Amino acid sequence: xxxxxxxxxxxxxxxxxxxxxxxxxxxxxxxxxxxxxxxxxxxxxxxxxxxxxxxxxxxxxxxxxxxxxxxxxxxxxxxxxxxxxxxxxxxxxxxxxxxxxxxxxxxxxxxxxxxxxxxxxxxxxxxxxxxxxxxxxxxxxxxxxxxxxxxxxxxxxxxxxxxxxxxxxxxxxxxxxxxxxxxxxxxxxxxxxxxxxxxxxxxxxxxxxxxxxxxxxxxxxxxxxxxxxxxxxxxxxxxxxxxxxxxxxxxxxxxxxxxxxxxxxxxxxxxxxxxxxxxxxxxxxxxxxxxxxxxxxxxxxxxxxxxxxxxxxxxxxxxxxxxxxxxxxxxxxxxxxxxxxxxxxxxxxxxxxxxxxxxxxxxxxxxxxxxxxxxxxxxxxxxxxxxxxxxxxxxxxxxxxxxxxxxxxxxxxxxxxx
Amino acid sequence: xxxxxxxxxxxxxxxxxxxxxxxxxxxxxxxxxxxxxxxxxxxxxxxxxxxxxxxxxxxxxxxxxxxxxxxxxxxxxxxxxxxxxxxxxxxxxxxxxxxxxxxxxxxxxxxxxxxxxxxxxxxxxxxxxxxxxxxxxxxxxxxxxxxxxxxxxxxxxxxxxxxxxxxxxxxxxxxxxxxxxxxxxxxxxxxxxxxxxxxxxxxxxxxxxxxxxxxxxxxxxxxxxxxxxxxxxxxxxxxxxxxxxxxxxxxxxxxxxxxxxxxxxxxxxxxxxxxxxxxxxxxxxxxxxxxxxxxxxxxxxxxxxxxxxxxx
Numbered sequence: 001x002x003x004x005x006x007x008x009x010x011x012x013x014x015x016x017x018x019x020x021x022x023x024x025x026x027x028x029x030x031x032x033x034x035x036x037x038x039x040x041x042x043x044x045x046x047x048x049x050x051x052x053x054x055x056x057x058x059x060x061x062x063x064x065x066x067x068x069x070x071x072x073x074x075x076x077x078x079x080x081x082x083x084x085x086x087x088x089x090x091x092x093x094x095x096x097x098x099x100x101x102x103x104x105x106x107x108x109x110x111x112x113x114x115x116x117x118x119x120x121x122x123x124x125x126x127x128x129x130x131x132x133x134x135x136x137x138x139x140x141x142x143x144x145x146x147x148x149x150x151x152x153x154x155x156x157x158x159x160x161x162x163x164x165x166x167x168x169x170x171x172x173x174x175x176x177x178x179x180x181x182x183x184x185x186x187x188x189x190x191x192x193x194x195x196x197x198x199x200x201x202x203x204x205x206x207x208x209x210x211x212x213x214x215x216x217x218x219x220x221x222x223x224x225x226x227x228x229x230x231x232x233x234x235x236x237x238x239x240x241x242x243x244x245x246x247x248x249x250x251x252x253x254x255x256x257x258x259x260x261x262x263x264x265x266x267x268x269x270x271x272x273x274x275x276x277x278x279x280x281x282x283x284x285x286x287x288x289x290x291x292x293x294x295x296x297x298x299x300x301x302x303x304x305x306x307x308x309x310x311x312x313x314x315x316x317x318x319x320x321x322x323x324x325x326x327x328x329x330x331x332x333x334x335x336x337x338x339x340x341x342x343x344x345x346x347x348x349x350x351x352x353x354x355x356x357x358x359x360x361x362x363x364x365x366x367x368x369x370x371x372x373x374x375x376x377x378x379x380x381x382x383x384x385x386x387x388x389x390x391x392x393x394x395x396x397x398x399x400x401x402x403x404x405x406x407x408x409x410x411x412x413x414x415x416x417x418x
Numbered sequence: 419x420x421x422x423x424x425x426x427x428x429x430x431x432x433x434x435x436x437x438x439x440x441x442x443x444x445x446x447x448x449x450x451x452x453x454x455x456x457x458x459x460x461x462x463x464x465x466x467x468x469x470x471x472x473x474x475x476x477x478x479x480x481x482x483x484x485x486x487x488x489x490x491x492x493x494x495x496x497x498x499x500x501x502x503x504x505x506x507x508x509x510x511x512x513x514x515x516x517x518x519x520x521x522x523x524x525x526x527x528x529x530x531x532x533x534x535x536x537x538x539x540x541x542x543x544x545x546x547x548x549x550x551x552x553x554x555x556x557x558x559x560x561x562x563x564x565x566x567x568x569x570x571x572x573x574x575x576x577x578x579x580x581x582x583x584x585x586x587x588x589x590x591x592x593x594x595x596x597x598x599x600x601x602x603x604x605x606x607x608x609x610x611x612x613x614x615x616x617x618x619x620x621x622x623x624x625x626x627x628x629x630x631x632x633x634x635x636x637x638x639x640x641x642x643x644x645x646x647x648x649x650x651x652x653x654x655x656x657x658x659x660x661x662x663x664x665x666x667x668x669x670x671x672x673x674x675x676x677x678x679x680x681x682x683x684x685x686x687x688x689x690x691x692x693x694x695x696x697x698x699x700x701x702x703x704x705x706x707x708x709x710x711x712x713x714x715x716x717x718x719x720x721x722x723x724x725x726x727x728x729x730x
Contacts, residue, residue, distance in 0.1 A: 007518030018506035
């Protein structure tokens with residue numbers, strides 16, 4: 001049986017080798033995506049719009065007026081939707097970490113305890129971190145998207161702080177000059193007090209605004225745009241095997257070679273395994289090649305190798321399963337072509353290959369969970385961006401394998417050799 | 419060697435086989451002769467285990483095919499009607515692949531590939547991509563693949579369809595040589611001259627049933643000197659039918675009783691006598707023709723149809 005499987009696999013490789021155009025498309029298309037789109041789309045991601053605002057979690061450990069004012073100001077920003085509670089309970093740092101890790105929300109703004117009091121007291125010797133406002137961001141988020149949001153939040157925050165600080169500062173300064181003639185004595189000191197130089201020396205409006213990641217982020221540096229984009233293009237390319245695989249099965253059916261093979265003493269399972277194996281390996285080579293381009297051309301870091309292999313194996317299995325399913329559904333070459341493209345493009349788009357899922361409407365986010373693409377992307381992001389290990393990507397790999405099993409089960413139920 | 423017992427197969431409402439039964443003996447060249455759609459390919463597909471019959475049984479060497487499928491499949495070689503190989507591979511690669519599928523490896527495989535390339539006269543083209551082959555060469559390769567594992571029984575489904583006369587002759591000679599070497603051949607065709615030339619016995623099949631089964635000679639002799647086809651201006655009555663039956667075998671082939679087939683020993687004499695009888699009854703002959711005795715005429719007489727599909 002093993003020999004027969006090998007024979008089928010070797011034959012299949014020879015057939016593939018003789019169809020160079022198909023192979024060229026299979027390899028060139030995703031490579032083209034990586035090279036062209038990585039360059040072209042750098043910095044092109046757009047922020048949320050009124051209809052699809054970016055959801056911003058708010059953790060307000062402060063009980064003062066400054067943070068409250070800042071939050072109220074942020075609420076008025078178009079394209080941002082502030083969420084302060086989860087199931088009716090005010091958000092804590094642990095909760096937002098959990099929600100961001102769970103990919104439910106992309107970012108959270110955290111006000112430390114006594115933030116307002118410290119801002120208003122304006123203690124000169126206070127260490128910077130004690131008046132810190134943190135923006136916790138999911139590291140898989142495109143920096144191109146994060147930067148404008150971060151800038152917007154920071155600007156509004158600084159304005160709110162200043163609006164609270166200025167009357168306080170004026171009051172303090174006036175107190176120093178009580179009893180002196182107003183115009184001659186306090187004009188110059190006040191001018192100095194609120195000059196740009198003053199705030200530059202003091203720090204931005206007296207606060208430090210920092211971007212942080214959830215605690216499970218194990219990378220020593222921020223992910224690059226390539227590290228964020230290459231997994232998506234890779235997955236997109238991997239699923240193009242669906243067309244090649246399904247077309248090859250269709251060819252065997254129409255040529256009658258399947259029936260001729262089955263006239264020999266071997267099982268249908270052997271035929272299918274032998275037939276699928278080369279496509280599985282082609283997928284793995286594809287993945288390796290695409291990541292190699294990322295590493296060599298863009299200096300991408302791949303993270304934990306075993307985790308990467310695990311996700312890749314599961315991803316290739318689900319792509320092959322989908323291919324067999326298309327082969328079992330498609331009755332003609334044209335049907336197979338359109339089904340393959342339909343699955344590749346729509347599932348890819350839905351799974352977050354073209355648009356990040358967090359900017360999608362809620363129903364689409366939920367729908368994306370029914371695509372293997374979304375789980376593969378989550379798996380690769382866990383490995384490459386979050387730097388997670390094998391145990392931590394088991395859920396994604398497991399779901400991908402479930403997709404593979406589901407596709408194979410449906411395909412075998414529908415599949416006919418003639 | 420092969421015994422087909424009461425085989426039925428239906429596809430939805432279509433009955434492809436309706437109680438088909440026949441036997442093929444060891445070393446025999448057996449032909450299944452019938453038009454397209456008669457049930458030949460369905461019979462072969464079931465025989466090779468590629469299709470399940472609705473009911474019925476196949477025995478090979480006395481063993482139930484269904485119960486001993488894996489072992490018995492090794493005894494069978496299949497040459498399908500359509501080209502079933504990989505056109506982008508070379509002839510040798512195709513043979514190597516199918517040889518491995520039948521469990522041939524190493525030196526034995528190489529030896530068999532060379533032998534088959536010689537049998538089908540493709541040794542000089544062994545390394546060429548099959549898609550560049552002529553139709554005749556493809557036909558020969560198609561047959562060669564079926565011979566690789568030296569099957570005891572070679573099943574060929576219309577192996578000469580679309581082949582020029584020269585290639586056809588070469589193929590038929592190869593098959594005769596194989597049969598002489600001891601291979602049992604089950605051969606389907608709708609070319610009566612092939613069946614007549616090659617087969618020890620012929621089963622005439624139509625609508626999924628064996629209509630007649632004998633040696634080609636015996637089947638042809640059953641027609642006597644030939645077949646007379648008549649179309650009358652009005653139906654014949656029972657008395658006239660009895661009178662005519664004394665002159666030869668008569669068969670009414672339409673529902674109205676106006677179309678007749680007569681098989682006779684003396685064509686000219688019998689036709690004159692028939693004409694006299696019909697004249698007495700004022701029955702006119704609208705059309706008539708006389709067909710020579712051959713398997714085509716046997717088929718026509720049995721089924722009312724020509725082997726190549728056109729209705730009489």
